[in-house]
Amino acid sequence: MARRSFSHFFADTRPLRNQHFRRLWTANIITVVGAQLTVVAVPAQIYADTGSSAYVGLAGVFGLVPLIVFGLYGGALxxxxxxxxxxxxxxxxxxxxxxxxxxxAAAGNGNVWLLLSLFSVQQAFFAVNQPTRSAVLPKLLDLTLLPAANSLNTTVxxxxxxxxxxxxGVLIPVIGFEWMYLIDTFTLFATxxxxxxxxxxxxxxxxxxVPGIKAVVEGFTYLRTQPVLLMSFVVDLIAMVFGMPRxxxxxxxxxDFGGPDNGGLVFALLFAAIPAGAVIGGIFSGWVSRVERQxxxxxxxxxxWGLxxxxxxxxxxxxxxxxxxxLVLALLMLVIGGAADTASAAFRSSMLQSAADDAVRGRLQGVFIVVVAGGPRIADTLHGATAVAVGTAAASAGGGALVVVGVVIASLAVPSFVRYRISGPLRD
Incomplete structure (x- = not known):
């Protein structure tokens, strides 16, 4: 009995009993590392070719625009x-x-516009793929297993x-950009x-x-009639826009912490802390499957997260x-925030997948992708401007306070969201 109770602290792996989900999840372990190699290699190659951070910044625009357009249209498809x-x-x-x-890269290309164009095309395929991938989970798994499945995916x-x-960072100086892209290419065959x-x-x-703009609009119209689903996006925007100080x-x-102006250990630790918290939260996510009032x-x-x-x-x-x-306190707070965000994402994804009609599930997942991608980018602009006026500490703490206030107001405005609960047995 003690062993069984202790196991409940760890990630709920019951979704892996489904062979289709297990194959997708296992393939994602392989693919995600290759994808991250490309995520790092593209801006690094742009900077190596141009020596300009302005061109590196353009990659954000070339990536975000197709992500929004094809995220919404891909959901309609x-x-x-x-x-x-x-x-x-x-x-x-x-x-x-x-x-x-x-x-x-192997041909020695130095044309930054070719590189940026390829990046846009890649993001367009990604933007169609991800809403579709999320929309298939309710077809493969029991609805009560969706929080565990989403937590497993987020952890990876x-x-x-x-x-x-x-x-x-270690391999690029040794083997070059072309090998980063080649590794990514081969890992995708697993998926x-x-x-x-x-x-x-x-x-x-x-x-x-073939769906058109009307189908995308119909998705938003449906969302407007579903306050619980709409609020799942609103509260995420509140959390990310006001509370993401990256x-x-x-x-x-x-x-503040005396690191060099071009990176260094503290810089790396700050950026790694939230993902590290997310991984820890995922490992100890067994409790999410036992939560009924999502x-x-x-x-x-x-x-x-706000606190x-x-x-x-x-x-x-x-x-x-x-x-x-x-510094230890700051990193600990980011780790706690990352763990909380993982749980929140698992519940919100599950609510979208279970509460939405199958006929609009793809479009809502497309909106989800846009919100997840757009919220932190808005936060970058907002926090940067605020820090100029009040300093980094006040901007970070003040943003967290706005998250707490904002989400409390939202919960009071739409009590049906707070009351939402998943139906069916929580344990088999």
């Missing part, structure tokens, strides 16, 4: 066509674009976000093998014909007096 077919097509597209990255992604850049072996995944009550990490590492759980997780950012800002503000202890 996933609500009409067989989702297995879409996953096969987009995975092949990702393989081809990754191979083209390798080809241009965050682990890749830590391991990939570290590996790329292709997994999606080919999926069953057919037609959409219930799918509309006929744009301040370079300045904090240099001025709306209330999201609110609690986001409040914890952790207040603690982070406090640590930064006191760094002049106790630098090392406050």
């Amino acid at each position: 996933a609500d009409v066509f067989d989702r297995r077919t879409i996953l096969i097509f987009t995975t092949v597209g990702l393989i081809v674009t990754s191979a083209l990255f390798w080809l241009q 992604m965050m682990a890749g976000a830590i391991a990939g850049p570290l590996v790329a 292709l093998s997994a999606v080919i072996r999926l069953p057919r995944l037609p959409v219930l009550d799918a509309a006929a014909g 744009a301040l990490f370079p300045e904090i590492a240099h001025l 709306g209330r759980a999201v609110i609690v997780c986001i409040v914890v 952790s950012m207040i603690g982070f800002g406090t640590g930064v503000g006191l760094a002049d007096h106790w630098r090392t202890p406050m």
Whole structure:
């Protein structure tokens, strides 16, 4: 009995009993590291070719625009066509674009516009692939297993976000950019093998014909009539826009904690802390499958995220007096925030997947991708401007306070979100 109770602290692995989910998840372990190699290699190659951070910054624009456009339209496609077919097509597209990255690097390309264009095409395939991939989970798993499945997926992604850049940072000076892209190309075949072996995944009550702008608008119209689903996006935007201080990490590492102005250990630790917390939260995520009132759980997780950012800002503000202890405090707060964000993401994803009609599930997942990608980018601009006026400590702590206030107001405004609970048994 004690052993069984102790096992409940660790990640719920029951979704892995499903052979289709297990293949996708296992393939993702392989693929995510390769993807992160490309994520690091692209800006590094741009800077090596141009020597300009302005061109590196353009990569954000070239990546975000197709992510928004094709994230929304890709969700509409996933609500009409067989989702297995879409996953096969987009995975092949990702393989081809990754191979083209390798080809241009091996050929000694120095044209930054070619590199940026390839990056846009890759992000377009990714933006169609991800909403479709999320939309198929309710077809493969029991609804009560969705929180555990989403937590397992998030854990792998965050682990890749830590391991990939570290590996790329070591290997790029040794073997060059072309090998980063080539490794990514080969790892994608693991995902292709997994999606080919999926069953057919037609959409219930799918509309006929190729969807257009009207289909995207219909998705937003449906969302407007579903306050619980709409609030899942609103609270995430509150958490990310006001509470994500990553744009301040370079300045904090240099001025508050005495690191060099071009990176260094503190800089790396700050950027790794939130993903590290997410991985830890994923490992000890067994409890998420036992939570019935998922709306209330999201609110609690986001409040914890906001409080952790207040603690982070406090640590930064006191760094002049106790630098090392406050660095430990700041990192600990980021780790706690990362763990809370993982749980929140698992619940919010599960609510979208279980509460939405199958005919609009792809479009809502497309909106989810846009919110997840856009919120932190808005936060970068907002925190950067605020820090100029009030300093990094106040911007970080103040943002955390706004998260707490904002999410409490949102929960009071839409009580149905707080009351939302998953139906069915929570344990088999």
